[in-house]
Amino acid sequence: MNLTTTSAPLADLDVTQVELPGSEAYMRCATPWNVAVSSQPLAVVVAHDASDIQQAVRWAGSNDIGVAVQLTGHGAAAQLDSSILIHTGLLDECVIHPEGWARVGAGVRWAQVLEAAAAHGLAPLAGSAPDVGVVGYTTGGGLGPVARSYGFASDRVRAFEVVTGDGQFLRATPEENPDLFWGLRGGKGVLGIVTAVEFDLVRLTEIYGGALYFNTADADEVFRAWSSWCKALPEEATTSAAFLRLPPAPGVPAPLAGRTTLAIRFAWVGALADGEQELAPMRAVASPLIDAVGPMPYAALGAIHADPVDPMPVHEEHALLAELPASCVEEFLAHVGTETDSPQIIVELRQLGGAISKHGELPSAVSYRGAAFSLLTIGLGVPPMAQVAADDAAGLIAALDPWIADGTLPNFSAGNGRTRLTDAYDGSTLDHLLRVAHSYDPNVILTAHRALAGAAGQG
Ligand SMILES: Cc1cc2nc3c(=O)[nH]c(=O)nc-3n(C[C@H](O)[C@H](O)[C@H](O)COP(=O)(O)OP(=O)(O)OC[C@H]3O[C@@H](n4cnc5c(N)ncnc54)[C@H](O)[C@@H]3O)c2cc1C
Known part of the structure; x- marks a missing residue:
């Protein structure tokens, strides 16, 4: 049962800061990066520390109200309405240990860790967009621009601190609460609200990277060449190809x-010179409109994908491909x-493969590591274009069906698209994740738990 604002005793919510609809802080915290997703929680609890989250979860449990968590809204899911939203922006601890690991609060985005780690010659396995939150990304596996070399970010986690749906504040490591440690790596917010994460860094300061942008007349031919070229790349290389139809807009x-x-x-x-040599065949296919590949500081990682920074309404769809033969390329x-x-x-x-396909030292809830490619479509998320984008993406995925692999990646499965949350987990992982979730959140207070259980037919 969900209570309305008038019947829920919000006055009993004993936390440092509650923001109600209408306040500027409510708007700032509740509005997701993907503004196509409806986000009208009953209230926002701006967490000042873990005990605020414990209080909020216990209050929600007593009132049978769902609890969601958000930092940036890059992965906003339509689960916030009629729930209370924990905003983690103030949990901003970011400590780099020069011997090679970091401890980061749930309010930290990758940009901050990239910069802080670089000062010690170290690198976090951040994603393509430095504005994405560390915890949201890492709990979803985390597949970044150097993933074929170093694998999923979640495989480098040493520890989480987390508030579970029954209001406990726990530390999860391979030795302490190992079931939580297993499921928080891949399970996103299903098992709890993480307050901090500790993870290993990589010794890396400079890479040979960026993007080549090809004009319309060359794009199809270059894509065909890319699809063959990438298959012979060693693990030192990570690559992707993106057809862009960008509107004239600031920043484009x-x-x-x-x-x-x-x-x-x-x-x-x-070695930088080897990178230049590996990329040479792509430069030889056609003359790029923009050649933005060269030696670059690892901390400038965001330049490789140059993802949009400002909030925007998007409709996303995602699937995995088992292979990319010439017939699939032509269908694409x-x-x-x-x-x-x-x-x-x-x-x-x-392109996946390389270290992505290897299992981490310890098992986790990241299920599908064997796929060859990850497909992502991003269309405009406002009517009537949202429906057009959705239908088109469904048509594309149906056309690629002979080459579609099982499963999805958790980080690309929570948006407003076709992909079901359950698709990110194989059968035994889903069962185990829901069993662990139920043991720590028996009243199914966490909205991510609710959504997954609902999608699995256990709601
Ligand atoms: C432009 C863009 C680029 C991206 N690039 C990549 C990429 O290269 N690789 C990749 O793997 N993913 C990528 N993603 C997906 C992104 O990693 C996920 O959407 C991620 O969940 C965003 O985390 P957030 O905290 O920024 O977002 P939010 O929307 O604030 O959170 C999304 C979800 O993360 C979980 N979460 C957030 N905070 C917590 C917490 N404290 N405790 C428990 N769970 C929490 C919850 O399930 C929450 O619903 C990208 C997304 C966008 C929009």
Whole structure:
């Protein structure tokens, strides 16, 4: 049962800061990065520490109200309405241990860790967008621009501190509460609200990376060449290809605006000269409109994908591909290539394999490591274009069906698209995750737990 604002005794909510609809802080904390997702929680609890979260969870449990968590809203799911929302922005601890690990609060975004770690010659396994939150990303596995070399970010976690749905504040490591430690790596917010995470860093300061942007006339041919070239790349290289249909807008480079272009992203963690040599065949296919690949500080990682920074309404769909033979490439181009009027703003294929396909030292809830490519479509999330983007993405995924692999990645499965939350977990992982969730959240207070249980038919 969900109570309304009038019947829920919000006055009994004994936390440092509660924000109600109408306040500026409520708007700031509740409005997600993906503004297409409806977000009208009953109240926002701005967590000043873990005990605020414990109080909020216990209060919600007594009132049978759901509890959601958000930092940036990059992965906003439509689960916030009629719930209270914990905002973690003030949990901003960020300590780099020069011997090679970090302790980071749930309010920290990757940009801060990239910069702080770089001062010690160290690197976190951040994602493509430095504005994404460390905890939201890492609990979803975390697949970044150097993932083929170093694997999922969640495999480097040493410890979480977390408030569970029954109001306990626990530490989860391989030895302490190992079931939580297993499931928080891949399970996102299903098992609890993380307050801090500790993880290993990589010794890396400079990479050979960036993106080549090709003009409309060359894009299809370059994509065909990329699809063969990437298969021979060693693990030092991570690459993706993205068809871009970017509108003229602030921040969009003039040569890329108002036309179809192809971005070939590349990150090489070995010797810089070897990276240049590996990329040479792509530079030889056609002359890029923009050549933005070269030696770069690892901390500038965000430049590789150049993801949009400002909040925007997006409709995302995601699937995994088992392989990318020439027949699949032609089917892909028939839906996305330059001869089409694809309504998507971005359609990207990230090459997987390498370290991504290896299991971490300890098992976790990240299920599908064996796929060859990850497909992501990003369209405009406002009516009527949202429906057009959704139908188009469904058509693309149906057309690629012969090559679609089982499963999805948790970080790309929670948006407003077709993908079901349960698709991110294989059968035994889903069962185990829900069993662990139920033991720490028997009244199903956490909205992520509610959503997964509902999607699994246990709601
Ligand atoms: C532009 C863009 C680029 C991206 N690039 C990548 C990428 O390269 N690789 C990749 O793997 N993913 C990527 N993502 C997906 C992103 O990692 C997920 O959406 C992630 O969940 C965002 O975390 P957040 O805290 O910023 O977002 P939020 O929307 O604030 O949180 C999303 C979800 O994360 C979980 N979560 C957040 N905070 C907590 C917490 N304290 N405790 C427990 N659970 C929590 C919850 O389930 C929450 O609903 C990208 C997304 C966008 C929009």
